[in-house]
Amino acid sequence: MPVKAVLTDIEGTTSAVSFVFDVLFPYAQAHLPAFVREHSKEPAVAAQLDAVRSESGESGADDERVIGILLEWIKADRKARSLKALQGMVWAEGYRAGQLKGHVYPDAVSALRRWHEQGYGLYVYSSGSIQAQKLIFGCAEAGDLTPLFSGYFDTGSGHKRESESYIRIADSIGLDAEQILFLSDVVEELDAAQQAGMQTCGLVRDGGTLGRHQVVQSFDAIDPASY
Incomplete structure (x- = not known):
C-alpha cells in the first residue's frame, strides 16, 4: 500500500x-x-x-x-x-507576548508544505503536550504552520517506545499502519513504529545510523512516494 x-x-x-x-x-x-x-x-x-x-x-x-x-x-x-x-x-x-518563536528547520518547513500540497495527511507525535506542539508550529519563525496538520498525538496515546501506541495512532488516523511514514531521531521509537507496521525514516542531522532504519540528514531527502 x-x-x-x-x-x-x-x-x-x-x-x-x-x-x-x-x-x-x-x-x-x-x-x-x-x-x-x-x-x-x-x-x-x-x-x-x-x-x-x-x-x-x-x-x-x-x-x-x-x-x-x-x-x-x-x-x-x-x-x-x-x-x-x-x-x-x-x-x-x-x-x-512575542518572547518565544517556535523553531522548525527550514528543510522541514518546505517539505511539510510540499507534502501537504501533494495531499499527504500530516500528523505530529511528541512527548510534549498537544498544546505545546500546536504552539511550536503555530508560532514558528516561518509563520503559522498548523493549517498543514490534520492531527496531533502526545503520550495520551501511549509511550513513544511501545508499538501499541503506534497501532492506536493508526486506528485514530483511519489508515493501515503501513500507509503511514513515521519520522524520528530515536531508534527505539522507530523500532516501535516499525513493529506496529509503519514505514520509518530516521533523521540524523549530524550523521550516523539509527539501527536498521533508513536515515537521512534532511527532510529534503525524504519522498513519501518511495515507500
Whole structure:
C-alpha cells in the first residue's frame, strides 16, 4: 500500500533539541513560579496543581511547595502530564507576548508544505503536550504552520517506545499502519513504529545510523512516494 500520511516527531526531527532544552525549559523554569502564584485560583490551573499534589504524594502541599516540586520535575525532565500542561500554559503566554518563536528547520518547513500540497495527511507525535506542539508550529519563525496538520498525538496515546501506541495512532488516523511514514531521531521509537507496521525514516542531522532504519540528514531527502 502506498504511504498516505506522515507522522513526525518534533524534538531532533522537525526542530532542534537545543530549542527545547536551551529555550523552552529555561523559559518555563523562570516564569512558572510567577504564573502559578498569579493563576493558581483559576480552574484549569488549579486542576493541574491538584494533579501535581496527587502524583507527588503530597496532597497537603501549598502552592509554594507545588512550585518547588514542579521545578524539581523540570530539572529531572520528568514526563508528568500535569507539568506538561502547566509548561504549555506558561509557553502560551510567552508566545503571545512575542518572547518565544517556535523553531522548525527550514528543510522541514518546505517539505511539510510540499507534502501537504501533494495531499499527504500530516500528523505530529511528541512527548510534549498537544498544546505545546500546536504552539511550536503555530508560532514558528516561518509563520503559522498548523493549517498543514490534520492531527496531533502526545503520550495520551501511549509511550513513544511501545508499538501499541503506534497501532492506536493508526486506528485514530483511519489508515493501515503501513500507509503511514513515521519520522524520528530515536531508534527505539522507530523500532516501535516499525513493529506496529509503519514505514520509518530516521533523521540524523549530524550523521550516523539509527539501527536498521533508513536515515537521512534532511527532510529534503525524504519522498513519501518511495515507500
